[in-house]
Amino acid sequence: MEPDLESPLRAHAGSARQEWKHPSDHWLRGFVLDNRASLGTLAVFIVMMAVFMVANPTVFTTWYLYSSVLTTLPVALFVVVPLVFVVTCGEIDLSFPATMGFASWVFALVVQAGYDPFIGIAAALVTGMLLGFLVGSLVVYGGLSSLIATLGMNFLLRGLIQIVNEGKSMALTSLSGSWAYKILSSQIYGIPVQIFWAVAFVVLSAMLYNRHRFGAQVRVVGDNPDSAQQMGIDVKRVRVKVFVFVGIGAAIAGTFSVMINFTWWPTAGDGYLLPVLASVFVGGTPTWGGIGTVVGGAIGAVTVSFIQTGVVAAGLSGFYVQFFNGLIIILSLLGHKWNQARYR
């Protein structure tokens, strides 16, 4: 290379030629900076638990409380995580409760017909994928607002379930002796097995988000879709894919919710809409797209499910649950706003 006499960097060329150096050269500071959103969520969770513990030490030191949270938490985790992808991509999906109900309906039908529950799970997964593809295509290729279109799909799909079933539930007692139940939803030493599957799902998804082409493209598309398009990314395909991912997550979640109760209700999944959305944002994924945190979303889900149990267990009446739900959400959002800058 020719010597560059006019280089503006010439004055400190000696130091500039040195290797890269992170501003926070200590690994711990770098780790904190890179994970500030999820660490903030973790801090909120720890403070909240500390308050609960002080309020009622006897209840919060018994395993039963945690066991009951760990039974229902996985269901939420399976949808919170894909939703982090959707929000990062600059979209929203409000149709996942109906997808949960629909996919678990297919699961229930297959099991009731006498097939192995594993076949039912496969059928539910395919249903979830197809519904995700349908919703995603409607939004992306139909050019509709994801907020309104997915809200509409949620009503539409739930309506279909209700019309066909006329409000009747299905009892699936045969599940209790099946291998699928033992592997996926029983208990080991008092710990609900499904939490292990949920944690595995969270870890895999976090890797998908941070270390896979899919996650990289989701982030770029959410950040600057025009730029992504110019650089040859099929923006529409990436967007449809995140909806398919939600469909898969919702199918798993719906199946687990049926396996916990051995019963399928036509309302299966309905109660998850708001807590799951709250978990995503409490977890530190901002609403504007481009960035997000899967692990933060998972911690957000843990926080949200402990609010309900915790408020009641702390000796307050059930009427306080919504108030504390709101309080935690608002406080977390304020915390995240202070914690992370938005670059434009």
Add this chain to the structure above:
Amino acid sequence: MAERIIELRDITKSYGQVYALGGVNLSVDRGEVVGLIGDNGAGKSTLIKILSGVVRPTSGDILVRDKPVSGWSAARSRDAGIETVFQDRALAVQQTIVRNIFMGRELTGFMGWLKVNKEIEEASRLMREIGFTSKVFTPHSIVGQLSGGERQGVAIARAIYKQAELIILDEPTTALSLTETAKVFHFVRQVRASGRSILFIGHNIHHVFDIADRFVVLDRGKVALTADRSTVKSAEELINFMEDVAHPGGLPGLREAGEAEHQAR
């Protein structure tokens, strides 16, 4: 003579009745920096879009390394080694430098998992190549934290990846401070030193004059002047020429008077 990277012959482009380009000839050789100057509406952006394959010309020939090509498109342009850094730079500002450089062509291994270390290594190499190193940022830094000049550096680093032969820089110094502009010039010189060519489009004639080996002045869809650096004495000479082209026969004094009158209206 140096190898000819690309040549445009008698290119026209019309939008309905309006001619944006009316028979333009332009060529870029290996290792040269060509400065493209022209007023608003001269057809600069149309010409860039044709070179990058976004827009197809109405008529005319495009030759890549002296061979005529048919079915010119954005993909063909990329294949020919032409990379365009658009004016808005097209960066995802909340992502890291690495993610921006490998946007749309992630280095992946088994089942689409990213080769994270390879990407960092490659990004560092590219940025060192254009003299884009610093103590305050790393390949992991968020692009939104960088200054305008440094962002331009990321866009250039992204363009030279995949051994681009010709990099089109569309107004790379617009809205940049003096020191940032100097940084961009530094990157451009490094790219030329590595044997690549640059087509530098600029509003600011002084900027173009400082960096280019050859000037092409575009006026109302036609090439008004092609001149080697050695034949032009100063930027003022170029400016005068452009004003002469824009207002033929106008004397400087008259021109000023005319402008004053224009402003008074």
